[in-house]
Amino acid sequence: MKITFYISLLLAGLHAVSHGHLPPNHHNGHDPNEPKHHMHHAGEAIACLKLVPNNADFAFQFFKEIILEVPNKNAFFSPVSISTAFAMLALGARSTTQTQILEGLSFNLTEIQEKEIQEGFHNLIHMLNHPESKVQLNMVNAIFLTDKLKPLKKFLDDAKALYQLEAFTTDFNNPREAEKQINDYVERKTHGKITNLVKDMDPQTVMLLGSFVFFKGNWEKSFKxxxxxxxxxxxxxxxxxxxxxxxxxxxxxxxxxxxxxxxxxxxxxxxxxxxxxxxxxxxxxxxxxxxxxxxxxxxxxxxxxxxxxxxxxxRFSISGSYEITNMLSKMGIVDVFTDQADLSGITGTPDLKVSKVVHKASLDVDERGTExxxxxxxxxxxxxxxxxxxxxxxxxxxxxxxxxxxxxxxxxxxxxxxxx
Missing domain, CATH: 2.30.39.10 (Alpha-1-antitrypsin, domain 1)
Incomplete structure (x- = not known):
């Protein structure tokens, strides 16, 4: 019998952000007219750019799945949050489970190696978090573990180095206390934007893996x-x-x-x-x-x-909360949710599987800006x-x-x- 754990993916977005240069170029990388202050990111950008076409393919494929699940309704999600969490999970996956995760994220493993994918996500997180930006964009990855589960030092070291992972010991046998610990952490990291993420936790849970993105910016030209x-x-x-x-x-x-x-x-x-x-x-x-x-x-x-x-x-505020296991399964990520899962890179034994993947996202759009x-x-x-x-x-x-x-x-x- 596999031990199960949850993955939670969150995004808090406030006043979506942009300015007057070329938008993302999914074929050619950066705009050559880009401001010079971005140039010191060049090495990181090269690693990031290897992921660009694959991440974009995943984003639009997932969009097609989510609108099938919620037809004729508001839909809102963060592709980069989902792909980052699963790339991090792939660090601890082995054999077919790992292949399915990476291919489900739209990577062609004959063209890009797992090591390059992990390095690319590492640089992506670092660049998204760069402090000199006028946008507040923070990407946070966290793992909550029962004290009975002893993750491999290599997994934790790699996840901390590549994904800036924060690790916490959590008593899932006391679901109310575990929920409070996780929800307080999430609320703090999303500046109060996402509250009460986790509820009705299964006391059998042994691990919760979370990827949170907080995003806040102002229009360059405000609406009055x-x-x-x-x-x-x-x-x-x-x-x-x-x-x-x-x-x-x-x-x-x-x-x-x-x-x-x-x-x-x-x-x-x-x-x-x-x-x-x-x-x-x-x-x-x-x-x-x-x-x-x-x-x-x-x-x-x-x-x-x-x-x-x-x-x-x-002017509007929308949020989306989705249980996305089924959508990911349709995209080829199957074994990790079954007893066929091989996540032995996390604990050294193949007794883990993912039971639930929850993605939460929200967006506020209003007049504010600095003109x-x-x-x-x-x-x-x-x-x-x-x-x-x-x-x-x-x-x-x-x-x-x-x-x-x-x-x-x-x-x-x-x-x-x-x-x-």
Whole structure:
């Protein structure tokens, strides 16, 4: 009988972030015009960039799985949180279990070695956590272990070195106390954004592995709160809700994709990330969901141009909580959840399996930003009214970190009036 443990993956996201350089280039790596202060990351970036196409493939494949699980509902998750936790788990996996995990994360093991994958994630975490960024982006990995379970020193040393893993002894025989310890830690690490993550813990649990991402940033050009007004949002043919709609007129990165019948607007924030807002034409969301791949994002990036727009975008908060074992199994990560699991690299014996994988993510979008006062004067110089782009029906929001080209968040907002 295998001993079971849980994996929890969290993301707290506040005011998604971006600024005015090229968005992630999933083929060619960094933008050559990138600011010089990023250049000292060059060695780390090379290791990171090896992961870029694979992580992007995983992100969009997982997106297709999650919207099958929650059709016609809000969906929000952090691909980088999920892939990081499972890459860390792969450190302790062996044989077919390890192969399934890495291939399920979209790695081709004939083209990249496990050592390169681990090194890439190590550099990714380090770069995402870099302190000079104007974005608050913290990635935390933690393991909670029963004192009866003695992990191998090599596993702990490697996980600490590669993933900045924090390890804690936890008395799972006292579920209430274990829940409090874990929840207090998570709440502290996510600055109060995610609370009461763990509940109804099984006293048989021996280990909980967690990957947490906390993300906070401000729009480069803020929306003025006095311009926000209640407007209608058309959820579907039968449902209309009132939402606070932010408004801003200015020059935005814009593209209309005729093939996918969708409008793309890129908003910029202070810091190292980029937000793509994608508004499909009525009746075209399904087509967009089914065909969205990393190459689509690259094409949008290449074709964006500055256009004067009157932009309406809802102020909203959404969160998603998912038990993702089934989705990962569909993507080929199977054995680790069964008695076939080989996680002997963690404890030295093959008596562990993963019983549950929980992913929590949340995002708040509001008007806040830090706007350079001198930057606004010359923006509205036309006598004619600019075209109105209003995000008043279901849309996608994709958030990337520009330094690492990582897909931080993918969200489908069907009803911004619903918070979860």
């Amino acid at each position: 709160p006095e311009h926000t007004e209640e407007r209608e949002f058309f959820v579907d043919a039968e449902t209309t809700v009132k939402v606070p709609m932010m408004h801003q007129t200015g020059r935005f990165d814009f593209y209309f994709d005729e093939d996918l019948s969708c409008t793309v607007v890129r908003l910029h924030y202070n810091g190292s990330a980029t937000a793509f807002l994608v508004l499909p034409a009525k009746g075209k969301m399904k087509q967009l969901e089914q065909t969205l791949v990393k190459e689509t994002i690259q094409e949008w990036s290449d074709r964006l141009f500055k256009r004067l727009l009157s932009l309406y975008f809802p 350079a006062a001198a930057a606004t004067a010359a923006e509205i110089m036309t006598m004619s009214l600019p075209p109105v782009i209003e995000f008043n029906r279901p849309f996608l929001m994709l958030i990337f970190d520009r330094d690492t080209n990582s897909t931080l968040f993918i969200g489908k907002i069907v009803n911004p009036a619903i918070t979860s």
